[in-house]
Amino acid sequence: MTSSTTDTDSDRALGFTIPSRHARGRIVRLGPVLDTILDAHAYPAPIEALLAEALTLAALIGSTLKDAQGQLTMQAQTQSGIVTLLVCDYKGGELRGYVQYDAERLASAPENPSLFALFGAGYLAITFDQATTGERYQGIVPLDGDSLSAAAEHYFLQSEQIPTLVRVGVDCGGKEKGGKRFAGGLLLQHLPEGEVGRDRLHTRLDHPEWEHVAILGQTLQAEELSDPAIPLETLVWRLFNEEDEVRLYGDTAIVRGCRCSPDYIAQVLGKFPPEEQRAMADETGTIFVDCAFCARKFPVQAATEIVP
Structure with a gap:
């Protein structure tokens, strides 16, 4: 595998597999699409960062759908938190999302509120709608970790029994970047013995192949994920250049996709x-x-x- 070079690399998702480790991955970066979605609302900084993470997760997970017309919907909700509702969805490369929150309670919260401060006893629901077959799959997990990314990992372990690593980096911009926002994410999953997705009946979290891939994935820094000057192919190469083979596939462009008209x-x-x-x-x-x-x-x- 070789790395490519571009000046800016954003608004795309890239898939890859590591055959010798029975692992697959997805890496994504958002840029102008993220700006467009966030600019539609005057969100305070903590809500903006939260939605940026959620949109990145939706693009990561949604872009794994084999059904081109399938839809991934991610919804986080609580009855007593600052955030009352967060919704993101992905369909055929189109991404959208929004947040409802209590502005008065947010104003009295710490500058960088924790996930618990934002949601309280909240939950995350992830739903897959398969357009071709009409099937729907949904899993619900509590928001009791440090981030939405941790809840997404819990979802795959609990609902699909897939050992999964999720990493997200968000940079909501500054004067040195012209106020532009970027976010990136990495999704790694273990598919032991050649089994795939929902057909798996059993997994081992301590499988040596998975431990090796997960350790490498954990070395990727948030700043690297959100840096548009680093091509996605380069990030994959940095992580796995010592593997026998890494196959790239599924290069998907991502656009803002509100379907209202x-x-x-x-x-x-x-x-x-x-x-x-x-x-x-x-x-x-x-x-x-x-x-x-x-x-x-x-x-x-x-x-x-x-x-x-």
Whole structure:
């Protein structure tokens, strides 16, 4: 495997396998897409960093879907935390997400609140929707670790019994970078004896092959993951250049993917009876629909006649 060179490398995901270690991985970096999603909301710094980590995880996990039209949805929620809801989803390279939070409680929290301070007794739900088969898989784990990344590791161990290492680095920018934000992530998984994904019946967390791969993965620094000057191929090469073979595959471009549009919203509202539409409308007969993902309002004219 050789490393490539580019000036900036972002908004893409890259897959790889290490055949001799029965391991697979995914590495991702977000840049302009991250800026676009975060710029739609005036999030305070702790919420911005939290959503950046969540979006990186969604891109990491979602880009492993074999079904091109499949969707990964990640939702973190609590009944008593500062953050009341966090949602991200990934579908065919399209990424989106948003956060709902209590601004007053956040203002009184420490400058860098812990995950527990943000969520309290929260949970993380990860859902896979397979478009081709119509199947849905969901796992729910508590948010009782230090980060969303730790909860994602717990999800794979508990719900899919896959030994997994997750690393995420977030850089929300500064004057020296023109305020631009970057985030990157690494996902490593062990597939012993050639078994794959959900077909596995048994795994060993102490398997020597997995211990070796995990130790190497842990050496990758957050600053390297979020640095757009380091190509993804170079990071893989740095970690595993002494392995007999590393295969790269699945180079996926990532874009901002809010699926709202005036036509779609009008189609959804058109399913409501005219009298219900008029009840939702203002004095001008206009229904304003908010999109939580992109923070846009869509005006739709309510139906004026009841069609028999």
